[in-house]
Amino acid sequence: MALLASSPSAAGGGARSGSSPRTTVEAYFAKRSYLPDTRASLEVSATARRLTIQVFRAGPETRRTRGDRTVHGLPVDDPRVVHWSGRYSLERFRSIPLALRYWPSGLYFARVMTNSGAVAFAPFVLRARQADRTRVAVVMPTNSWQAYNFRDDDGDGMADTWYASDSVTSVRLDRPFANHGVPYHFRTYDLGFIRWLAHTHKQPDFVTDDDLERFTGGARLAKTYDLIVFSGHEEYVTPHEYALITEFRDAGGNLAFLSADNFFYRVIRRGDRIYRESRWRDLGRPEARLIGVQYVGWNQGIWPNRPYIVNGAGTAPWLFHGTGLHNGSRFGKYGVEIDARTPDSPLGTEVLATIPDVFGPGKTAEMTYYALPNGAKVFAAGTINFGGTAQLPPVRQLLENLWARLIQP
Template identity: 55%
Template sequence: MATTAHHLNRRGAARRLLLALLSASLLGLPGMRAMPHVDPELLEGRVPTKAELSPSVEAAFLRESYRPGNVATLRIFNSARGITMRLFHAGPETVSTHGRNEMQGVPVTGSRSIGASRGHRLVQVPVGDWPSGLYFARLAAADGRVGFAPFVVRPRRLGEHRVAIVLPTLTWQAYNLRDDNGDGQGDSWYASWNIHTVRLGRPFLNRGVPYNFRNYDLPFLEWLARTGKDVDVLSDSDLEAARSGRALARAYELVVFPGHHEYVTTREYDVVTGYRNLGGHLMFLSANNFFWQVVRHGRTIERTKQWRDLGRPEAALIGVQYRGNDNGTHRGAWIVRRSKADSWVFANTKLGPGSELSNAGIEIDKTSPASPKGTQVLAEIPNLFGPGFTAQMTYYETPAGAKVFAAGAFTLAGSVREPTVATVLQNVWDRMTADGKRTLAARPAAAPVEAFFARRSYAPGAAARLVVLGRASDLTVQLYRAGHGGEGPMEGRQVGGTLHAAAPSRLTLPLGDWPSGLYYARLSASGRSGYAPFVLRPRRLGEHRVAIVLPTNTWQAYNFRDDNGDGSADTWYASPAKTSVLLARPFEGDGTPPHYHGYDRGFMRWLALHGKQADFLSDDDLDAVARGDRLARAYDLVVFSGHHEYVTTHEYDLVERYRDLGGNLAFLSADNFFYRVVRHGDRIFREGRWRDLGRPEASLVGIQYVDWNHDTYKNKPYTVIGARRAPWLFRGTGFADGDSFGGYGIEIDARTAASPRGTRVLCRIPDAFGPGKSAEMTYYETPRGAKVFAAGVMNFGGSALWPGVSEMIANIWNELSRP
């Protein structure tokens, strides 16, 4: 790291003056106007301490959380020799943590030697079948340097336990003053007013320990372990991924925010508000929560506005809102006030009105006119930062039955080692998790109904066999056509009737004379539901002049379902020991194919909205075509709409021959035709990369896989550079050379020496994933008249409904589907 305290202190005098003025304002000194919304730490130039800059093995996991059985990716950012790594579970340990730059835990793996790093090395780390919680890697180098890299192990599905603990992973990064670009100041808005974004996935200072983790977060994790509480631990990303407040309410009766949860996205705010509105209980054990709106841009967050300035004051949700901060200069005890709830909140503590509880301050919250009607003040720290700057601990209930508790100061969770505080927290916990009249939030979590079709495609009029796993009494089954709006995660329109079955394991479903497309069964049983997709192929090839091949092999390769119950997902992405993938099985979760929403949904909706008719094929159907000549007679255009990474030799041969005969191709994603797979029965085996077999995919697609973003690089817009080379593509879009559109990445492709002669680059994302790693959208034609378009980014088809992109996809369809 290039950061030094000297470099960061060059404007110290001006900063100290501003801080003094602000402190005077906060404390209400004569002649000064109060500025209750200003945070002193927002003043330019908070400087890392010498301890924060301690030399270490700098490392971070690429994602905030992983499921049990996942393979996590750890990035080591600096050079070190003789590195050993061991993983730990934070919280259950009995060893005390004495420093801000250390983490203690219970080891969950042995020590593993991973050798040397020259900087930016990636290490694959298998995640075991461990309880949900906060974990960390401890890395030790031969020269004595030590580093820590925390990550969350989330539950396999929401609602494995009835209480969720949300850790403030975005706020941790907002306070991370690591200097990534070497300009002499931390890369956070806490270091400079000129910084508006923060990059995620960075190593923390303090040898990798999140800011104030020892004081704000660790005591609560220890309390959970010490009191034997089984909980689901979530990151901000996991909370953001919840389908809705209703989904969260079905999963949990209580959601706890134990730490400093200052920065949240609109999605998080909406989900938690919806959860509360449906009767879900909330505990906020710190202060200054849900204060700033942040917007994710790939792997960065941008701070935009305070929620109160967006018309959504945090007090309306929490009961209190941020009032002030004096950086810990003044601290005081909560004074218990008389309230309707004091009899149970302070039960078994000997506390009553006027009694003192613990010691707190630093940042404080207070009720406001936006606080819900009936909000009770349980305790106060009066005038802590001056007249009117009072911290308030509150509680309220809603007509829907929600119970919301807020500590109002830093930090009740951090003080839980005090017996009286522990009793108060236990009282509130018990009140919010008690049996009795249950709201929607307290209903037992419903596991999905798991099912799959025995074949991946059927012809119209066929009898489809549906296999249902587990117990599912009083089952209801309905069939839908995906992409046509309406029911389920694949937005389908119902076709046919409804089937009722008592306790089936195998059902036979008659299929109608329906258009070729992607269909799915929706299964419902006792409040549970699940989905099982299948392809309805044409009765014969060439019913329409365009074929759309869905990536059914790749969907299963990315299916992280644990089929054999060994605690590890049954895919080679979970473990190198897994050499094959089972094709006949449900998809993990609710049954939706992996990445469908990002890569496939947009194009499926575009087809329906524009009335486009095509023959839909699975990988099995393409594999069943005898020769490329037959494909060429049937279709003017074959579209690979999604991520088509895994293909058999026959598929590769077939499509290549089709192209050589003048057949047109469109690849709307990236990383296509990358691996060869061999099918044996209901399994596919990954055999090797096509480029290593002497058949680089660029020779067919025009471009080939370059890299994935390692969860580090945010999506970036494409820039048009070839509008004159293919004017048909940009017709009606308004795009000209130099214009930018969209936001793309995830995995990217670019030209190579194997690209066909005359391959033209139409759009580019320069250095999308670092120097020399650009994404390229291309087009080429062959002497036999074939036209081949390739998007070069993973989610181009997924963005089919975006303005401009919708017109581009229409142009591709019209240009390439002409005989």
């Protein structure tokens, strides 16, 4: 949720302002991503005599996740029992080394369970080795996940995020997530697309915001990938990441933004913290210039989700092929946060579907697509929860069509 004058942190509505209560077990990984056949460091704090730890891959599971404080997945190793001692204390974490096998690139969770049944989850990305890379990368929004983490790190009763207080200007990247370790809104914004990938047998490279920092330039990135998908809420990006993705597009790379409110805020990375600075549009770099659309607003807690109305079936028949949709068709229920075109949108940006006046007169969500003379193609959903519905008809076929078009260099 972007920080405007009417944002939750400024106006007191929408998002929570307090912290989430601590549990008797917490866990996180020292890094956001790892390579296969390496050792990961799982940091654990617990009141327990015994812990049972098991690693799961998110996506291939057939069981649906129905709560925001749990996640299911496919187990990739056997449960490991760790005998534990020591009292629970604020920030008293111990490292447990975990051997990561040659599993597919993806999003994984370690599940840590105490002998009394308390559970914590710790997510990490397993990225692909260079020899195993595919031509598609899917970016997990790890900066935004931590910006929306309502954990009280210092025990003062206030969550350590700028969504709890405007006095907070930085957030830690190396900490457990509140809600038993599950990132905020993961089930509704992220999981649907991850499951769609697994259940349609697609195997892209999963990466994090940290991993994009390792690429020296967009031209090199375009030699590695034909398509980069920002599947979740990619609100907070560093100057390097913003420049990298712009250069990638300018080198002919394709982009898909399946959420909204992307590339909105400039953050600076110092160690394992990101520091909030300013909106990119206020720095002369409006996000619509890259994405095609940019952030308009959020639902203020009063505007309900509504369906898209198709109006681009004639200009982009490839997207709607096999969906049963035509101009005037309605599908889904979307909103929460929305994007729309501005005068900075690239020339020829096409509107594929809209949600007219979803947040009141003049605040319309727009799904868009544009192509550049160099061959770059960019899709933007225009609503924050679009990617989360990837397994529902007709979105699953829309995504198949989109995927087929954008994987072509």
